[in-house]
Amino acid sequence: MLLSEFAGNDKVTTELSESMKNDILPHTIIIEGEKGTGKQTLANMISQYCVCLSEDRKPCGICQGCMKAQKKIHPDIVVVNGENSAEVSVDSIRNIRASAYIKANEAPNKVFVLQNCNKMLAPAQNAFLKVLEEPPENVVFVMTVSSASNLLQTVRSRARIFSLYPVSSEEALLAVKRQMPEKSDEEIRQAVSESEGNIGTAMVLLNSGTDEIMQLVEQIYAAIFLSSEYQLLVLTSMLAKNRSFAVNAADLLTEIAAEAVKASLGLKVKSKAAADAAKRIPQNRLIHIQNQLQKARSVLNTNINLNFFCTWLCSALRS
Numbered sequence: 001m002l003l004s005e006f007a008g009n010d011k012v013t014t015e016l017s018e019s020m021k022n023d024i025l026p027h028t029i030i031i032e033g034e035k036g037t038g039k040q041t042l043a044n045m046i047s048q049y050c051v052c053l054s055e056d057r058k059p060c061g062i063c064q065g066c067m068k069a070q071k072k073i074h075p076d077i078v079v080v081n082g083e084n085s086a087e088v089s090v091d092s093i094r095n096i097r098a099s100a101y102i103k104a105n106e107a108p109n110k111v112f113v114l115q116n117c118n119k120m121l122a123p124a125q126n127a128f129l130k131v132l133e134e135p136p137e138n139v140v141f142v143m144t145v146s147s148a149s150n151l152l153q154t155v156r157s158r159a160r161i162f163s164l165y166p167v168s169s170e171e172a173l174l175a176v177k178r179q180m181p182e183k184s185d186e187e188i189r190q191a192v193s194e195s196e197g198n199i200g201t202a203m204v205l206l207n208s209g210t211d212e213i214m215q216l217v218e219q220i221y222a223a224i225f226l227s228s229e230y231q232l233l234v235l236t237s238m239l240a241k242n243r244s245f246a247v248n249a250a251d252l253l254t255e256i257a258a259e260a261v262k263a264s265l266g267l268k269v270k271s272k273a274a275a276d277a278a279k280r281i282p283q284n285r286l287i288h289i290q291n292q293l294q295k296a297r298s299v300l301n302t303n304i305n306l307n308f309f310c311t312w313l314c315s316a317l318r319s
């Protein structure tokens with residue numbers, strides 16, 4: 001991914017690409033922003049720039065350095081994750097300090113990425129400050145943090161701070177589409193609107209428990225044919241979790257229903273719930289369920305309240 005492809009945040013990308021072009025990247029960079037705004041993506045781009053071997057446009061994306069950076073196997077990119085406060089500890093800072101004064105193995109620069117510095121304790125920050133005060137040559141430090149105010153003023157004052165924000169829905173749509181081309185426009189639009197322009201959150205929503213959804217829809221499909229309605233009501237009410245979850249589930253349910261009809265014609269299908277139903281349920285009933293599910297899917301394109309949708313779905317499938 002190129003800096004020009006980074007969604008929104010024009011102020012940040014313009015300044016960064018200017019300093020990359022003029023080879024004047026700051027020694028220490030703090031990237032702040034809420035979860036999902038692209039801090040790590042930006043840190044990866046900066047790392048790649050630092051190890052790129054190209055003579056002109058960096059990062060070129062194709063040299064040995066860029067390739068290794070993309071595969072996360074570059075020996076001159078050191079990543080420390082501070083998700084548990086213990087990780088960016090005084091000890092790990094000491095290791096960084098020792099390693100920072102040793103020349104890079106193969107790249108023009110060495111990069112240290114300190115992720116999730118939210119809980120970095122004052123002693124560790126003070127230890128880090130000593131390196132920042134006399135930064136070794138050809139070393140770049142990148143810190144990611146939800147808010148730079150979590151860091152000591154003395155650390156902040158030594159760094160260039162880049163602030164990332166959620167982007168417009170159009171920008172988020174394009175960015176998610178590029179990274180998840182297998183998802184439908186409708187699913188992406190839902191996820192982006194729920195995440196209010198936070199690309200990372202939208203992608204988590206879209207990925208959220210593919211297995212979980214699959215299991216649930218198989219259970220729902222089987223429950224349609226049980227004698228008691230109660231089980232189906234309990235299961236369909238779980239779709240009220242969020243809209244993209246419901247859309248995903250309705251798509252999958254429609255697929256299973258189509259498979260059941262196929263199976264009833266003697267064709268081979270993947271879904272176990274579909275194959276089971278085809279053995280026991282008359283074909284006209286399977287076709288009716290398929291039609292009801294297609295209707296349900298289009299109902300989700302309207303502004304229907306999700307709780308209401310779940311109850312409606314249950315009775316539509318029992319009718």
Ligand SMILES: [Zn+2]
Nearest residue numbers: 052060063066
């Ligand atoms: Zn390169």
